[in-house]
Each structure stands twice: as structure tokens, then as C-alpha cells.
Amino acid sequence: MPLIRLLLLCAALSAAVTVRAAQTQHIEGKLDNGLVYHIFNVPAAGQRLALRLQIGAGTADENAGEEGIAHITEHLVFQTSPAYPKGLSAHLNEKGWQMGRHYNALTGYRNTRYMLIPPQGVRQLDDALAVYRQILSAPQFSPADWTRERQVVLGEWRQQQTVSNRLNQQHHALLYSGSRTARYAPIGSKTAIESASADTASRFHRKWYASNNAVLVVVGKLDPQKTAAQIRANLGSLNTVQLPVRKAAEYEPKLSQAPHTGYLQDPDNSESKVALIFRFGNTASQAPDASGDYPRLLDNFAAHIIYKRLQQSGAAVSLKLGDIGNQTGSLGFYADSEAGQHQDSLAKLKQLVGQIRQQPAGVEEIAAYRKVLHRHLQSEPLPDDMLKIIELADETVLAGKPAPSAERRTQERSRLYQVSAEAVNRRIAEWLDAPDQLTLIQAPQSLLAAEQPARAPHTTTKKSTPTRPIPEKPPATAATSAASASFAVHKGQGALLSEGFDPENKVTYLNFGNGDKAVLLQKAVAGPYIYFKAIADTGYLQSGAGAWQAQLAADIINRSAPAGFSETSFRQWQQQEGIRLNYQLDNNRQSTDARAPQNRLETLLQLYRSRQTAPTADNWQAALETAAVRQPVFLQSLPGRLEQELEILRYGQTEARAYNSDEIRALNQNDLLQQWRQLAATPVTYYLVSNLPPEKLKPLLTQYLADIPRRQTAGRTLPLLEGATLRRVNINDTDGTDVNAWSWQPFYDWTPDTSEQIPLLVNLANARLKDELRSRHQSAYGARFTALPQPVYNRVESNLYFSTAPEKAAEAWQTAQEVLSRLPENISKAEADNLQRLFIEQEARRQQDPEIWLERLAASHRRYGDARYLSRLPELHRTVIQTRLRQTAKLLWSNQNARVMLVDPKL
Missing domain, CATH: 3.30.830.10 (Metalloenzyme, LuxS/M16 peptidase-like)
Incomplete structure (x- = not known):
């Protein structure tokens, strides 16, 4: 699927919005200390609550000697402080919060975001705001905390050293070349992590973490006025800071006046891909106020026409349109290539772009799409759906864009008729005629080396890569090609027995x-x-x-x-x-x-x-x-x-x-x-x-x-080995050890209840493992536990993965195995109730998903030969209780068949 994200057709929102009953309501406000907040009252949210706190600083704001410090700061705010002597993370864990599910954080290039979903929902709004108060307070981070947490960050760094991540970072560096964003990934280098200090993180926190550099989003079934008062009571006393002045030019990619080429390569890469990317200024489209409405609408129409041309061409090409700075945008065409054929693939890609140039938008096309957008702009701007509102908030108010409103949509509908075919074609031409044309070629190193023997990884040149000329031909259209091919009607000779x-x-x-x-x-x-x-x-x-x-x-x-x-x-x-x-x-x-x-x-x-x-x-x-x-x-x-x-x-x-x-x-x-x-x-x-x-x-x-020829064929499988074993292999290309543990056990008494309880218990197991391996011992990162019920084969297969230091690997594995072994006996009543609520919430969404009904139909028939699984669905939530969960939890791990491999660094 082409990766186009429709541009948001909205502008600034007034401080309060009056709506009818049972509609989602949005209020925006600002405290005296500068903190901006957005409250979304979503009637359908029930008791659920979600919060986001975004700090306006990230990796791009790091100066010399601070590489990776924004991410390190994100880790250290959860450690010890006078208010939380055991640590904020430990405090939340003791209160039943699960890392990853109830609290998490993400460091980006321009922002750092802290996400909370309190386990008890709206009843814990004050608790959640207290967490944010702690995060925004200016602490002096403890060197002892950083000594322990450094191992976690190094584990995260090791986990990111994959071929896909390395290639993605090369792509990112080329796309954002010339800006602070292009320098390195948020995790930073291993050397930077090892040399970082708690003092540097404390200074970064004091510089950027302040109420006047934060945006808060609260989503739930809320009384907006009472919620605003709670925000003021919890966060209104925080101090402001004099924020550093950013040099805007340093945050923008440096555009070239000529085509240039970049190469993506890695010793482990075996894929061949090509891309043609146009970079250009788009200041007007990023204006957050009403002045940006028309340019954003024009971009939307232009993207639609290009997408439509790609569909008509039948080309296997993905389209990516987005902002790569506050004043810069990019439009990219991405395609796979056969090995050794990337020059031919690139030539075809350029030919396709040429065909798009030759097929301008027509008046009727623009009118048809205008009707589509008009209908969209007549729908409710804020859906009564908590998950959709969270996503909308992430893409609007937390991205510096306004949330939709009925008033703004009325204005936008009127602007729809200002967009003409001529204006759309001019915008497309502006994009495709941009002087900065970046060609990206990804191929196995041996193939790139044969063509460019002297070229260093991901360098650029001033000239476009030579391509073989392809004879001009009329653009392919659905009318001339797809319609001419079809299937013959099959009369059928089979029977329904x-x-x-x-x-x-x-x-x-x-x-x-x-x-x-x-x-x-x-x-x-x-x-x-x-x-x-x-x-x-x-x-x-x-x-x-x-x-x-x-x-x-x-x-x-x-x-x-x-x-x-x-x-x-x-x-x-x-x-x-x-x-x-x-x-x-x-x-x-x-x-x-x-x-x-x-x-x-x-x-x-x-x-x-x-x-x-x-x-x-x-x-x-x-x-x-x-x-x-x-x-x-x-x-x-x-x-x-x-x-x-x-x-x-x-x-x-x-x-x-x-x-x-x-x-x-x-x-x-x-x-x-x-x-x-x-x-x-x-x-x-x-x-x-x-x-x-x-x-x-x-x-x-x-x-x-009924008459497709079939014959009975014998299937073969490799039988899983029995017995426990632990072996070490020295093949890792980082200095850490990856623990990869598998287990399986037979199980014959399958019920729909069991199959639905296992995924819930996997959530709980992951929370326990992360708490023990990361928060308590702080020796491991990236713990991922899965358990796959296989009723057709009468067994459960489980896998545990995490990364740690080599000297701690054996001990960490034993700790993890103890966590999994003890899980059945210590599931509390509160945890069982929490899992039941989770099941009810998830099941309400699953009931509306036809693909999940299809999966369940197949699972039931393959196991039982009938549809009894479907019959049990209305009552399944009643089985999510402590006693049943404890029994099912015994299926998650088998010590008797635990097959463990420690992947150590190369010798």
C-alpha cells in the first residue's frame, strides 16, 4: 500500500467548544506557568483514561558532548528522587502499573513523549498528574542510578543493531541531510552512552523540562472543567525556565540545487531497492493557523492525483509524502529491484515520474475528489472513539497542528472550491521540478562494490546516476491494459456432496x-x-x-x-x-x-x-x-x-x-x-x-x-526436541548476549476459554519480566515473551528473548525462568480483575472486526470440527477470573522442555 498520510484539513481551535450531548468535546487551555493542555471528553471511553505529556526537546537539541542525552534523560526521570526514594518506576510497579502497558516513554528528534494509561482509569487522574509533576520537576539525577540504568540503555542500543535499523538510519541521514536531525539516532552511539554522566542529563533536564515547554493531553470520559482544575492543582505550581534559542536553519535539511545520489549498504543486507525523492520548501503548508488551510488542501489534492496515477499505472511503487523540517517537505517514490538490476529499476521509476508529469489533473477529477473531501468535512470532527482520539491527538495537537472542529471544517469546506485543476497541477510540478532530487540505491555490498568500487557508504554525488534510456511509450491506463485482460468463466465439473x-x-x-x-x-x-x-x-x-x-x-x-x-x-x-x-x-x-x-x-x-x-x-x-x-x-x-x-x-x-x-x-x-x-x-x-x-x-x-484436482499428500514436520538444555554460541556482532529461550508442552484439554486467556496472561508475564529483569536487576533490556497456543497440534509453544551483558546472561536467564515458573501461583485478585477489564475492552473491538471472526471460525473448525468457539464468546469474560487464570498460566512455560541459547559476542 502506498504510504500517504492525508494532510489534516484544520486550523486553530477556540478555547472551548460547545457540543451536543454524547459527543466528543475538546477544550484547550494554558496555565499561568505556560503549560498547554488539551482535554478530550470522549463519552464512549467509559472508565478508561489515557494521557500524553510531550516535552518540546529531543535528540536534535543535543549539543556537543550531549549525544544520546535526551534519551538518557527519559530513562532517568523514572529513577530515585526525594519524592520517590525507591524510584518513580518502582513506585508505579508497586501500585500495579505495568511498564509498557500502563506507562511508557519515547524520545524523538524534536520531542520526548511520556504516555500513561492508568490501570484504574479515571479514578487515577490525580495519580497520573503526580507522575507528570515528578517528570517536570528539576532533579539532580543520581550517578548511582545512572550506573545501573546505563546497562539498560546499552541493552537497548544492542537491540537496535539490526540490519534494518542500520539501513533505516542511513536513509534518515540522507533524507534529513544538513540538519541536526541527520546526525545520529536518538539512542546515540555506544561510546556516547558509556561516557555519559548523570550531571549532563541533569543539565539537559533543567534546560528543557519546564511547564512552558510542555503540552499535556488527557483523553477519557471527563468533566472538562473539573479536569482543568485538577491539572491546575497538580501542575500549576511548576516553575518556568528561560528556554534556549534555537537556530531555525540548523533544524532544516540543506537543499541541493542539483540531483544527488546516496547508497544504502550493510554487510548483512541482501535486498535491492531504489527510491527517487524530491525535497522542497513547504513553509506555507506547515503554518499552524488558518493561513495554512489552503496550502494544505492543495497538497492533499496533489497527493491524491499522484496516488491515483500510481494506481492507474499498476506500478509496484510506494509513495511517501511528509514534512522533514519546519519549512521543508519531501515526496518519495520507492520500489523493489531485482538483484543487479537497480539501474534498470531506477530508469523505470524515473519514467513513471515522467508519465505522471504528462498526465495533468482534469477538472472532473478535481471535482470528484472535492466531493469526497466535502463529505469527509461534513462528518463529526471528533469521533466518539477513545483510540481514534488518542491517534488524532498524536497527529494534531502534539504535532503542532490544530485539532479538528466544526467551525474550522465549515471554513475548510468553503476553501475546497478555491482549489482548481490548474493550481493542483502547479503544485505537482513544483514538487517534481524541485532541484533537490535524491536518488537512493540499496543493494548487497558486493553488487554496489562492483559498480562503485571507490565509493564510501551512503555518500552523495552532484550528478544523477547514469541510466539506460528507455523508449518513450504512451502512459499505461486502466482502460487500455487492465480491461483487456480477464478470466474465462469456468463451467465447473465438480459436485457438492x-x-x-x-x-x-x-x-x-x-x-x-x-x-x-x-x-x-x-x-x-x-x-x-x-x-x-x-x-x-x-x-x-x-x-x-x-x-x-x-x-x-x-x-x-x-x-x-x-x-x-x-x-x-x-x-x-x-x-x-x-x-x-x-x-x-x-x-x-x-x-x-x-x-x-x-x-x-x-x-x-x-x-x-x-x-x-x-x-x-x-x-x-x-x-x-x-x-x-x-x-x-x-x-x-x-x-x-x-x-x-x-x-x-x-x-x-x-x-x-x-x-x-x-x-x-x-x-x-x-x-x-x-x-x-x-x-x-x-x-x-x-x-x-x-x-x-x-x-x-x-x-x-x-x-x-469442487473440481480443483486434489490428492492426499503426507505432511512432514520436524519434531520438537524434548528435555532442557542450555548452549552458548559466539556469533553476536555486538558486545552483549542475546538470550533466546524456547519451551513447549503438550496440552489436550483445549477450550475457547484457554485460547483467549493465554494472550492476556502473556501481557502479565511480560510486565513481570520487565519489572524483574529491568527495573529490579537492571541487567536486561528488550524482554519479549510470547506463548502460541496450537490446539491443532495439542501443544503450547513459548519463546522468551532479551539482551544483557555476557557476564550476567546465565544469572538473568535463571531469574527469568523463576518469574515464569512462579507466575501461576501469584496472580492476584486485582491483576485478574484488571485482565478481565482488558479482555472486555479488547473484545468489544474484536466483535466488530470481520477478519477476527474469520480467524476464530477457522480456529474452531480446525480444532473441534464445528463452531463452538463462536458459541462461547458471549460468556468468555466470565472465565477470566483468578482461579482459571492461575490454572491456564501453567501452560505458559515448561521447565522440562526449556531450550535456551545464549548468543554471545564473537570471539
């Missing part, structure tokens, strides 16, 4: 003559769409298939256009038809997930059938070459070596894979198609959720699915 119906759950069961089955759930929440899932219970380890060959085949075939379509026309066709289809292959399962409009069910089934019975392997040579280049890089990278070590830990052996490029290059198109036919032979069960009666679905399902 039997059917059944569950009236309680409105579920219909169909059995076809080829052995396939279909399970249909009629549900109003599906709306105008049909949600489709196809599951086959064998994967790439099935008998007769080559494991890695089957994975390659499935990837290539499912990225290929069906017969009669070109790659471009197929993407255009999917866009026109509104069909989304994704295939996933695992070692023991295949699944296809799709969504289509109700009136396109036949088209969806035609597409699915074509993949099953008439596969194509477009561009198979280029795809194999890409895999051949990628595989050696991956196997030598830390992720690749870690993947193999984890397979040995869990199964006692590695999965079959290609260990050199020649094995991959030796494959041909027939090999790939044969592997796919082997995969596609497995019988399938289909699950559908729609609001249509089954009588409307059965004929088409029988016509297109």
Missing part, C-alpha cells in the same frame, strides 16, 4: 467431491465485503517436495501475473476489482487470505483457481538470480546464522536449504511449476465470512472449487 447448518451460529458446512470443504459464517459486520481464507494442512516439508525449492516456487508463482495478464495489467485489474489476496507457506501449512466486494466473489474465485490449476512463473530467471545473490549473504549474516542455530536448538538439525548460489541457478521454470503443483495438490478447507445467505455463495463455490 453434502452440507450441514448450525442455526445458533449461522454457520454452513459444505463438502465437495474433490475432498475440499467450505465453512461459511453469515455475519453482518462483514458489510459489503467477503472475507476468504483457504488452509491446506501440508507445507514445504510435505513428502515429495523439496523444502527450499518449494519455498522459492511458491514465492515466484504467487508474485506472477495469471495467464493473459501482464504484471502491470494484473495490478491494475486487482485495483479495479478491489481484490486483495495473499498466500503464505509454512513448514506444515499453506494459507491464502483474501478480501473482495460481494459482487466480485466470482472474480476472486477465478483468481484463486487460476493460481491453483494454471500457475505462471513470470520473470523466473531474474527471481532466481535475486535469490542466488541473496542466499550467501543471508547465510553469513547474523540473522541467517541465528536462524540456523535456533533450528538446531529446537529440532536438533537445520532445515533443508540451498547453501550455495549454483544450486539455485540450476533450477528451471519446469522445476518451479512442478514444486507448486505438488503444494497445490493438498486438499483445502475454505472459510468465508460475509453477510450474504449461504444460498448465494454455494453455487459459485461449487462451480469454481
Whole structure:
């Protein structure tokens, strides 16, 4: 999906807004000490409460000798102080707050944000404001606290040393080049963290943490006037400071007057990508007052037209439009590339941009989009939805933009008619004619080295990279390409052998003559769409298939256009038809997930059938070459070596894979198609959720699915090893140790209650682990615990990961295992009640999600052969009680089958 964020069409808001009953209300105010607050009264929030405190300082405000200090300050405000001798974090933990769930923080380049969701909701508003009072108070941080917390920050730094993070930071540095933001990531360097002091953090806090440099957001079902009084009582006595004067130019990217090129490379990178980014001034569009309304509207129209042109082209290109400074914006076109073909991919990208230039917006297009925006601006500006309001606050008032209001929307609707096609085309031309054109090329180092042997990582040049000329051709349009390709109607030779119906759950069961089955759930929440899932219970380890060959085949075939379509026309066709289809292959399962409009069910089934019975392997040579280049890089990278070590830990052996490029290059198109036919032979069960009666679905399902050739195939799995073990491997490329622990245990007495309780208990386990490993021992960072219920295989699989110092790894692992072992016996009544409230809140949202209904339908049928899972849903909250949770918690971890690997630094 192209990554366009619609620009906010709103301006300043008055101090108070009068609204009708049962509508979300917004009040903005400012204390005498300069603190700005926003109160959102959301009737549907019930007892829930969410708060944000944003400090107007971040990584970009750090001066020489302060690298990483904004993030370090964020950590230290939770440590000891006269008001909290044990530490603010420890105090919250004792009161039942969970780090990550009830309190968290985030350091950015321009701001630092503290997020609170009090466990008892609105009853704890004063408690939450007391936390903010402490954060804003000017402490002298303790060197002893920093000595302990330094290990946590170093653990966080180690966790960020991944290939994706390193490449993202290179991309960020090039996109923001010339500004303070481009210097380094908020975490800072390892050297900077190790040399930082508590005194430096204290000075940074005194410089920037003040009421006149803070914005507070409170969201809940609130009395705005009483809430404002509580804010004044808790935070009104805080002092102001004389804030440093920022040099605005230092915070803006330095734009070039000529095209330039940047290279993204990393020893572990095996991917090839290209991007073309235009950077330009956009001061007018960022004006926070009403003067910015028209420029923002114009940007919105221009972005829509470019997005529409990309859709019409059928190109697999993502679009990113955003602000990269207070006065600077960027528009980027991003695409994947085959290995060694990035110059060709770049040439195609530039050709696409040229086609967009040649297709100006028409008067009718602008009028049609104006109607869309007009309808949007007639809707309620503030929804009665707590989560949406939190998101809106993050994107508006905390981003320096005004929140929507009815008054402003009325003004904006009038400005809609000032936007003409000519003005939109001028704005598009301004963007695409910007002198600063940044080309980004990401490729494996070996390929970049061959082309640019003398070039250092992520440097820039004054000239654009040479490209091979491509002959001009008329722009592709939906009318000339997608409409010319279609599927033939399949008459169908299969039969519906039997059917059944569950009236309680409105579920219909169909059995076809080829052995396939279909399970249909009629549900109003599906709306105008049909949600489709196809599951086959064998994967790439099935008998007769080559494991890695089957994975390659499935990837290539499912990225290929069906017969009669070109790659471009197929993407255009999917866009026109509104069909989304994704295939996933695992070692023991295949699944296809799709969504289509109700009136396109036949088209969806035609597409699915074509993949099953008439596969194509477009561009198979280029795809194999890409895999051949990628595989050696991956196997030598830390992720690749870690993947193999984890397979040995869990199964006692590695999965079959290609260990050199020649094995991959030796494959041909027939090999790939044969592997796919082997995969596609497995019988399938289909699950559908729609609001249509089954009588409307059965004929088409029988016509297109009942005669797909199937045969019984034997699935294979690698059995999980039994017994506990701990092993250490020296492959880590940082100086820390990653603890990766797995366990599994059999379980046969599955109920829907058990499956729903496990995710709740995982939340609790994560909170306990973070408290013990980070807050108490302060020796670990990034603790992540998961437990995956697998009723089909009668077991639960669990995984624990965290990072720590090598000398503390064994001790930290033992501590973590003790936390998991003790969990069942010490779940308190308060924690159980808290989890029950969480379940009720989450379930209310899940009930409105048709894709979750589809998942539950499949889970119930695969385990029980019926829909009993759905029957239990109305009563499940009653099972979330202390005694039941303690019993289910025993499934989260098995000491008997604990398989632990400590990934130590390289020797």
C-alpha cells in the first residue's frame, strides 16, 4: 500500500467548544506557568483514561558532548528522587502499573513523549498528574542510578543493531541531510552512552523540562472543567525556565540545487531497492493557523492525483509524502529491484515520474475528489472513539497542528472550491521540478562494490546516476491494459456432496467431491465485503517436495501475473476489482487470505483457481538470480546464522536449504511449476465470512472449487526436541548476549476459554519480566515473551528473548525462568480483575472486526470440527477470573522442555 498520510484539513481551535450531548468535546487551555493542555471528553471511553505529556526537546537539541542525552534523560526521570526514594518506576510497579502497558516513554528528534494509561482509569487522574509533576520537576539525577540504568540503555542500543535499523538510519541521514536531525539516532552511539554522566542529563533536564515547554493531553470520559482544575492543582505550581534559542536553519535539511545520489549498504543486507525523492520548501503548508488551510488542501489534492496515477499505472511503487523540517517537505517514490538490476529499476521509476508529469489533473477529477473531501468535512470532527482520539491527538495537537472542529471544517469546506485543476497541477510540478532530487540505491555490498568500487557508504554525488534510456511509450491506463485482460468463466465439473447448518451460529458446512470443504459464517459486520481464507494442512516439508525449492516456487508463482495478464495489467485489474489476496507457506501449512466486494466473489474465485490449476512463473530467471545473490549473504549474516542455530536448538538439525548460489541457478521454470503443483495438490478447507445467505455463495463455490484436482499428500514436520538444555554460541556482532529461550508442552484439554486467556496472561508475564529483569536487576533490556497456543497440534509453544551483558546472561536467564515458573501461583485478585477489564475492552473491538471472526471460525473448525468457539464468546469474560487464570498460566512455560541459547559476542 502506498504510504500517504492525508494532510489534516484544520486550523486553530477556540478555547472551548460547545457540543451536543454524547459527543466528543475538546477544550484547550494554558496555565499561568505556560503549560498547554488539551482535554478530550470522549463519552464512549467509559472508565478508561489515557494521557500524553510531550516535552518540546529531543535528540536534535543535543549539543556537543550531549549525544544520546535526551534519551538518557527519559530513562532517568523514572529513577530515585526525594519524592520517590525507591524510584518513580518502582513506585508505579508497586501500585500495579505495568511498564509498557500502563506507562511508557519515547524520545524523538524534536520531542520526548511520556504516555500513561492508568490501570484504574479515571479514578487515577490525580495519580497520573503526580507522575507528570515528578517528570517536570528539576532533579539532580543520581550517578548511582545512572550506573545501573546505563546497562539498560546499552541493552537497548544492542537491540537496535539490526540490519534494518542500520539501513533505516542511513536513509534518515540522507533524507534529513544538513540538519541536526541527520546526525545520529536518538539512542546515540555506544561510546556516547558509556561516557555519559548523570550531571549532563541533569543539565539537559533543567534546560528543557519546564511547564512552558510542555503540552499535556488527557483523553477519557471527563468533566472538562473539573479536569482543568485538577491539572491546575497538580501542575500549576511548576516553575518556568528561560528556554534556549534555537537556530531555525540548523533544524532544516540543506537543499541541493542539483540531483544527488546516496547508497544504502550493510554487510548483512541482501535486498535491492531504489527510491527517487524530491525535497522542497513547504513553509506555507506547515503554518499552524488558518493561513495554512489552503496550502494544505492543495497538497492533499496533489497527493491524491499522484496516488491515483500510481494506481492507474499498476506500478509496484510506494509513495511517501511528509514534512522533514519546519519549512521543508519531501515526496518519495520507492520500489523493489531485482538483484543487479537497480539501474534498470531506477530508469523505470524515473519514467513513471515522467508519465505522471504528462498526465495533468482534469477538472472532473478535481471535482470528484472535492466531493469526497466535502463529505469527509461534513462528518463529526471528533469521533466518539477513545483510540481514534488518542491517534488524532498524536497527529494534531502534539504535532503542532490544530485539532479538528466544526467551525474550522465549515471554513475548510468553503476553501475546497478555491482549489482548481490548474493550481493542483502547479503544485505537482513544483514538487517534481524541485532541484533537490535524491536518488537512493540499496543493494548487497558486493553488487554496489562492483559498480562503485571507490565509493564510501551512503555518500552523495552532484550528478544523477547514469541510466539506460528507455523508449518513450504512451502512459499505461486502466482502460487500455487492465480491461483487456480477464478470466474465462469456468463451467465447473465438480459436485457438492453434502452440507450441514448450525442455526445458533449461522454457520454452513459444505463438502465437495474433490475432498475440499467450505465453512461459511453469515455475519453482518462483514458489510459489503467477503472475507476468504483457504488452509491446506501440508507445507514445504510435505513428502515429495523439496523444502527450499518449494519455498522459492511458491514465492515466484504467487508474485506472477495469471495467464493473459501482464504484471502491470494484473495490478491494475486487482485495483479495479478491489481484490486483495495473499498466500503464505509454512513448514506444515499453506494459507491464502483474501478480501473482495460481494459482487466480485466470482472474480476472486477465478483468481484463486487460476493460481491453483494454471500457475505462471513470470520473470523466473531474474527471481532466481535475486535469490542466488541473496542466499550467501543471508547465510553469513547474523540473522541467517541465528536462524540456523535456533533450528538446531529446537529440532536438533537445520532445515533443508540451498547453501550455495549454483544450486539455485540450476533450477528451471519446469522445476518451479512442478514444486507448486505438488503444494497445490493438498486438499483445502475454505472459510468465508460475509453477510450474504449461504444460498448465494454455494453455487459459485461449487462451480469454481469442487473440481480443483486434489490428492492426499503426507505432511512432514520436524519434531520438537524434548528435555532442557542450555548452549552458548559466539556469533553476536555486538558486545552483549542475546538470550533466546524456547519451551513447549503438550496440552489436550483445549477450550475457547484457554485460547483467549493465554494472550492476556502473556501481557502479565511480560510486565513481570520487565519489572524483574529491568527495573529490579537492571541487567536486561528488550524482554519479549510470547506463548502460541496450537490446539491443532495439542501443544503450547513459548519463546522468551532479551539482551544483557555476557557476564550476567546465565544469572538473568535463571531469574527469568523463576518469574515464569512462579507466575501461576501469584496472580492476584486485582491483576485478574484488571485482565478481565482488558479482555472486555479488547473484545468489544474484536466483535466488530470481520477478519477476527474469520480467524476464530477457522480456529474452531480446525480444532473441534464445528463452531463452538463462536458459541462461547458471549460468556468468555466470565472465565477470566483468578482461579482459571492461575490454572491456564501453567501452560505458559515448561521447565522440562526449556531450550535456551545464549548468543554471545564473537570471539
